[in-house]
Amino acid sequence: MEKLRHILHFDLITTRKSVAILLSVYFVFGIYYAYFLEDLKAVPISIMIWVTSLTGLPFQLNEKYGVNYLLATFPIRRKNIIQGRYLYSLLFGAIGISLSEIMICILASFFHIGFDHRQIYLSLCFGVLIFSLIISVYLPMYFWFTHVHMLMVSSVFVYFFYILLEQLYYLGILNVSIDTAIVGLCHYFMLAIAIIFLISAILVICSYCISCKLFLNKDI
Amino acid sequence: MKIIISNSSGLPIYEQIKEQIKSAILSGTLTEGEALPSIRLLARDLKISVITTTRAYTDLEQEGFVTNVQGKGCYVLPINNDLVREQLLRKIEEGFQSAMNAAKTARILRKELEAIWEQICEEEEYE
Amino acid sequence: MNNSLEVTDLCKNFRDFNLNHINFTLPRGYIMGFIGPNGSGKTTVIKLILNMLKKDQGIIKVFGQDHIHQEVDIKENIGVVFEAPYYIPDWNLMDLEASVKPFYKTWNSHRYYSLLKDFELNKNQKIKTLSKGMKLKFMIAAALAHETKLLILDEPTSGLDAVSRDELLGILGDYVTSEEKSILFSSHITSDLEKIADYITFIHKGELIYTGTKDELLEKYCVIKGDGSKLTGEQYETVIGYTENTTGFEGLYPLKALSGLSANIVTDTATLDDIILFTNRNKVAFKCNTNERLG
Numbered sequence: 222m223e224k225l226r227h228i229l230h231f232d233l234i235t236t237r238k239s240v241a242i243l244l245s246v247y248f249v250f251g252i253y254y255a256y257f258l259e260d261l262k263a264v265p266i267s268i269m270i271w272v273t274s275l276t277g278l279p280f281q282l283n284e285k286y287g288v289n290y291l292l293a294t295f296p297i298r299r300k301n302i303i304q305g306r307y308l309y310s311l312l313f314g315a316i317g318i319s320l321s322e323i324m325i326c327i328l329a330s331f332f333h334i335g336f337d338h339r340q341i342y343l344s345l346c347f348g349v350l351i352f353s354l355i356i357s358v359y360l361p362m363y364f365w366f367t368h369v370h371m372l373m374v375s376s377v378f379v380y381f382f383y384i385l386l387e388q389l390y391y392l393g394i395l396n397v398s399i400d401t402a403i404v405g406l407c408h409y410f411m412l413a414i415a416i417i418f419l420i421s422a423i424l425v426i427c428s429y430c431i432s433c434k435l436f437l438n439k440d441i
Numbered sequence: 442m443k444i445i446i447s448n449s450s451g452l453p454i455y456e457q458i459k460e461q462i463k464s465a466i467l468s469g470t471l472t473e474g475e476a477l478p479s480i481r482l483l484a485r486d487l488k489i490s491v492i493t494t495t496r497a498y499t500d501l502e503q504e505g506f507v508t509n510v511q512g513k514g515c516y517v518l519p520i521n522n523d524l525v526r527e528q529l530l531r532k533i534e535e536g537f538q539s540a541m542n543a544a545k546t547a548r549i550l551r552k553e554l555e556a557i558w559e560q561i562c563e564e565e566e567y568e
Numbered sequence: 569m570n571n572s573l574e575v576t577d578l579c580k581n582f583r584d585f586n587l588n589h590i591n592f593t594l595p596r597g598y599i600m601g602f603i604g605p606n607g608s609g610k611t612t613v614i615k616l617i618l619n620m621l622k623k624d625q626g627i628i629k630v631f632g633q634d635h636i637h638q639e640v641d642i643k644e645n646i647g648v649v650f651e652a653p654y655y656i657p658d659w660n661l662m663d664l665e666a667s668v669k670p671f672y673k674t675w676n677s678h679r680y681y682s683l684l685k686d687f688e689l690n691k692n693q694k695i696k697t698l699s700k701g702m703k704l705k706f707m708i709a710a711a712l713a714h715e716t717k718l719l720i721l722d723e724p725t726s727g728l729d730a731v732s733r734d735e736l737l738g739i740l741g742d743y744v745t746s747e748e749k750s751i752l753f754s755s756h757i758t759s760d761l762e763k764i765a766d767y768i769t770f771i772h773k774g775e776l777i778y779t780g781t782k783d784e785l786l787e788k789y790c791v792i793k794g795d796g797s798k799l800t801g802e803q804y805e806t807v808i809g810y811t812e813n814t815t816g817f818e819g820l821y822p823l824k825a826l827s828g829l830s831a832n833i834v835t836d837t838a839t840l841d842d843i844i845l846f847t848n849r850n851k852v853a854f855k856c857n858t859n860e861r862l863g
Contacts, residue, residue: 226670453787488764490783
């Protein structure tokens, strides 16, 4: 457990500069949604997607500067490295959730927008689901190929895919969008949340097992 | 005492160390009971391998010049006259052998060789 | 536990390169030089010891313990210096300490900062602004800041000037004044090892050519030069890395066989570089300690 904390600490020092820059990006997005669209539902989803892009940063930096060689000389097991990286990702997921909550409260009171709590929580869950999905795919790829710069790219891709879905709905081409799904699921609020979290948890656990299999016997 | 190593002297390094310590002992610079520098410190200061200094000290011990006290280091033994004599006799033999080799190469006859020896003895007034 | 490092029968297969049956032992308190031309497999062996690469076969013991089963305990007591600092260039030397310190139980901050001061390094300086010599020094400071019994250096001196290399040798010399500590020093700048190494392991194209004391290796061979026609057939076969040019030939020759040689042939002491060079030039693979010709 202690070793995980050390790896976490190590990765946090690696990313500390970038956090400041990206945090400002989130605020900008939040304000955009609140002010122009008056729709707070999109805030949590956007934040979660952008949080994933931040998550991959230390891994990318480590790859670029060969920090993994250094980690191989530390008195830690390879499993600890995998666990540390997952923990780091989950930590940023938690930060994303907290940030969303705070943002929504600030924006709602600042721009005087009303909102349905259940919708907000559901959209948060969707954000968590998307986050888990991207992380679950990215991390095993990182541990296998170790030169994958995909996290930021995939986050941007998912984000624009999300916008595309919304636009297609507004244009009448699609019958559903994530927004309508959220509204519809409000009836099954607790069940929907439970299922979404369950799916997210399963994704991350499967991903962790795959990462272990890939990384434990790999040549660095 | 100072030990100086030459990389171009032709003699292996451990031999140089041995010779210098031996000379110091025979000339009295190193006195009986005095401690030699530790194997590792000597290696560090001369920037050479520990095995080389170990070898020099081991040889010196075998030849009876020093004794190695386990855990403490090497100490100079009292000069054993027989030892000294043996060392110097060996040196004389080596010198003669050297002269002989040179004589062979230059095809100098035995008589000429002996004449050279006589001349040196006379110059040095050696009995 | 008398040996810092024991490598037995180590094998690793890559697509276009194979490490074959590497055996060597580094006793406690000594420096082993790891020599061989570029690409001979030195870094591969070091990575295998550190479990960065997975071995196909063989046993590696560090401080008497298996290098995989007791990996964590072993790495507490190892310091590693690579060719380049694998840290984030934006970090300064204090960030480094902050991130590395928690991993080691015996990290001594006081020692780290006093080493930085001895090396005249400013702790606020960023890693990317350091010169090559300074980078090496801070890597050593980081490696020495915690209690270690084995120091592994992988080509740390390539690209360094003579002054920095000499300073490094001084630091390493100080390190082994303790009988408990050993150093594995891989380098292709053999003049450094020629001075301070106690043992030498020589690897060439993935094969072990020699392992043993440095003195023994240097006393085994000499370089001979002269007129090639003066060699008998058997003597010609015995020459290692025979190279002919307009002025004559040169090659490596075992000292034991010197007596039969013609007087016109000049003999010279062999340096480690000579041994590597002539071994490389040799068309036929051979091993020093068995005097066997292979292939």
